[in-house]
Amino acid sequence: MKILVVNAGSSSLKYQLFDMETASVLARGNCERIGIDGTLTYKRPCKEDIKKDLSIKDHRAAIGLVLSCLTDKDEGVISDASEIDAVGHRFAHGGERLSESAVLGEGEIEYLESIVEINPLHGPPALAGLAACKEAMPSVMHVGVFDTSYYSTVEKKAYIYPIPYEYYEKYKIRKYGFHGTSHRYVSRRAAEMLGRDTGELKIITCHLGNGSSITATKYGSAVDTSMGFTPQDGVPMGTRCGAVDPSVVTYLMKKEGLTPAEADKILTSKSGLLGISGVSSDCRDIRAAKEKGDGRSALALEILAHGIKKIIGSYIAEMNGADAIVFTAGIGENDGEMRESVCSDMDFLGIKINTDVNRNCPRGEDVDISAEGSPVKTLVIPTNEEYMIALDTQNLVIKNSERK
Numbered sequence: 001m002k003i004l005v006v007n008a009g010s011s012s013l014k015y016q017l018f019d020m021e022t023a024s025v026l027a028r029g030n031c032e033r034i035g036i037d038g039t040l041t042y043k044r045p046c047k048e049d050i051k052k053d054l055s056i057k058d059h060r061a062a063i064g065l066v067l068s069c070l071t072d073k074d075e076g077v078i079s080d081a082s083e084i085d086a087v088g089h090r091f092a093h094g095g096e097r098l099s100e101s102a103v104l105g106e107g108e109i110e111y112l113e114s115i116v117e118i119n120p121l122h123g124p125p126a127l128a129g130l131a132a133c134k135e136a137m138p139s140v141m142h143v144g145v146f147d148t149s150y151y152s153t154v155e156k157k158a159y160i161y162p163i164p165y166e167y168y169e170k171y172k173i174r175k176y177g178f179h180g181t182s183h184r185y186v187s188r189r190a191a192e193m194l195g196r197d198t199g200e201l202k203i204i205t206c207h208l209g210n211g212s213s214i215t216a217t218k219y220g221s222a223v224d225t226s227m228g229f230t231p232q233d234g235v236p237m238g239t240r241c242g243a244v245d246p247s248v249v250t251y252l253m254k255k256e257g258l259t260p261a262e263a264d265k266i267l268t269s270k271s272g273l274l275g276i277s278g279v280s281s282d283c284r285d286i287r288a289a290k291e292k293g294d295g296r297s298a299l300a301l302e303i304l305a306h307g308i309k310k311i312i313g314s315y316i317a318e319m320n321g322a323d324a325i326v327f328t329a330g331i332g333e334n335d336g337e338m339r340e341s342v343c344s345d346m347d348f349l350g351i352k353i354n355t356d357v358n359r360n361c362p363r364g365e366d367v368d369i370s371a372e373g374s375p376v377k378t379l380v381i382p383t384n385e386e387y388m389i390a391l392d393t394q395n396l397v398i399k400n401s402e403r404k
């Protein structure tokens with residue numbers, strides 16, 4: 001079975017074509033700067049990458065280009081678009097109703113449109129991408145995989161905010177959680193690495209990228225996560241502040257005479273690692289600046305490690321223990337110093353890493369960095385959200401064909 005996975009952003013459309021029989025990627029790439037000018041990248045294993053600058057008017061044009069690359073007589077990997085059995089679409093938000101991956105029919109699309117208000121950044125481009133794909137491939141099944149649905153098992157005590165309950169009823173203001181597909185993938189992979197079933201494990205997964213979140217998964221179900229109503233809560237991120245005293249926001253608005261949109265911009269685009277360091281949102285630049293003696297860069301990294309550590313501790317309390325801590329995404333997979341800072345002085349909680357293994361961790365591989373005899377295992381696992389989306393899509397295709 002061949003599954004196309006699509007992740008549409010406001011000016012980009014990332015894609016991967018999977019051959020599910022061999023669990024391999026046939027081709028992948030990105031259409032960027034959609035609606036501005038346009039760049040298309042097309043990559044295949046063992047072949048030269050193709051990059052073209054060309055006009056990409058909208059998402060419809062982007063998917064048209066992707067299909068023509070995939071089916072190109074010389075450079076293509078399939079001979080016809082009809083070889084694609086289904087399309088899996090990444091959606092950041094599935095609201096309260098879409099609590100698992102679903103075939104996207106009229107009802108589901110209407111619901112996704114109705115929750116755009118609580119998902120203003122990701123919702124519209126994802127829906128535009130879906131509409132374009134449906135138009136280009138009308139006869140195949142289109143499946144939505146929602147970052148939020150992994151958190152459908154979180155209990156009310158963990159997702160209701162202590163503000164007047166009517167705001168939950170009126171506006172659905174609650175914790176939703178994000179990055180669920182990544183947390184689901186790496187927690188399953190962790191169980192495989194430990195040779196055990198997720199149903200018997202307590203796992204804390206740290207997805208640390210430009211956006212970061214930490215999730216507690218107990219016996220196979222998510223019980224808590226650090227992101228909230230929006231992907232803004234939790235640990236400091238590249239440019240997002242993470243958790244701050246809510247009164248800081250209203251105080252700042254009064255002092256600086258900010259509109260809600262201006263305050264949002266400061267908290268989402270000018271805060272986090274960038275805001276503290278004043279150097280960059282990119283962890284690599286901040287590390288380089290720290291090496292040169294920049295104090296605020298050193299502070300930014302310390303604040304991040306401190307924030308991650310506190311959340312891990314709270315989840316160990318929440319689950320009454322942990323079997324594994326997992327690090328994933330750009331920082332989690334590549335920044336050994338960050339992992340070391342987070343895991344230092346955690347032996348009281350049973351977390352001890354082997355610093356040599358941690359420092360020499362090979363890129364792109366699953367590695368157990370725990371010290372020998374450490375009661376809690378610490379693992380580095382490269383995330384693979386696209387494969388998880390492809391798997392969910394395949395499962396729904398199989399389920400549907402069995403029903404027929």
Ligand code: ADP
Pocket residue numbers: 208209210211238281282283284285329330331334335
């Ligand atoms: P996104 O959330 O956009 O998918 P990524 O998962 O790619 O982001 O993570 C981006 C972050 O990972 C950046 O802060 C980047 O600096 C960091 N990163 C990538 N490689 C390294 C590295 N070798 N060392 C430290 N940080 C790294």
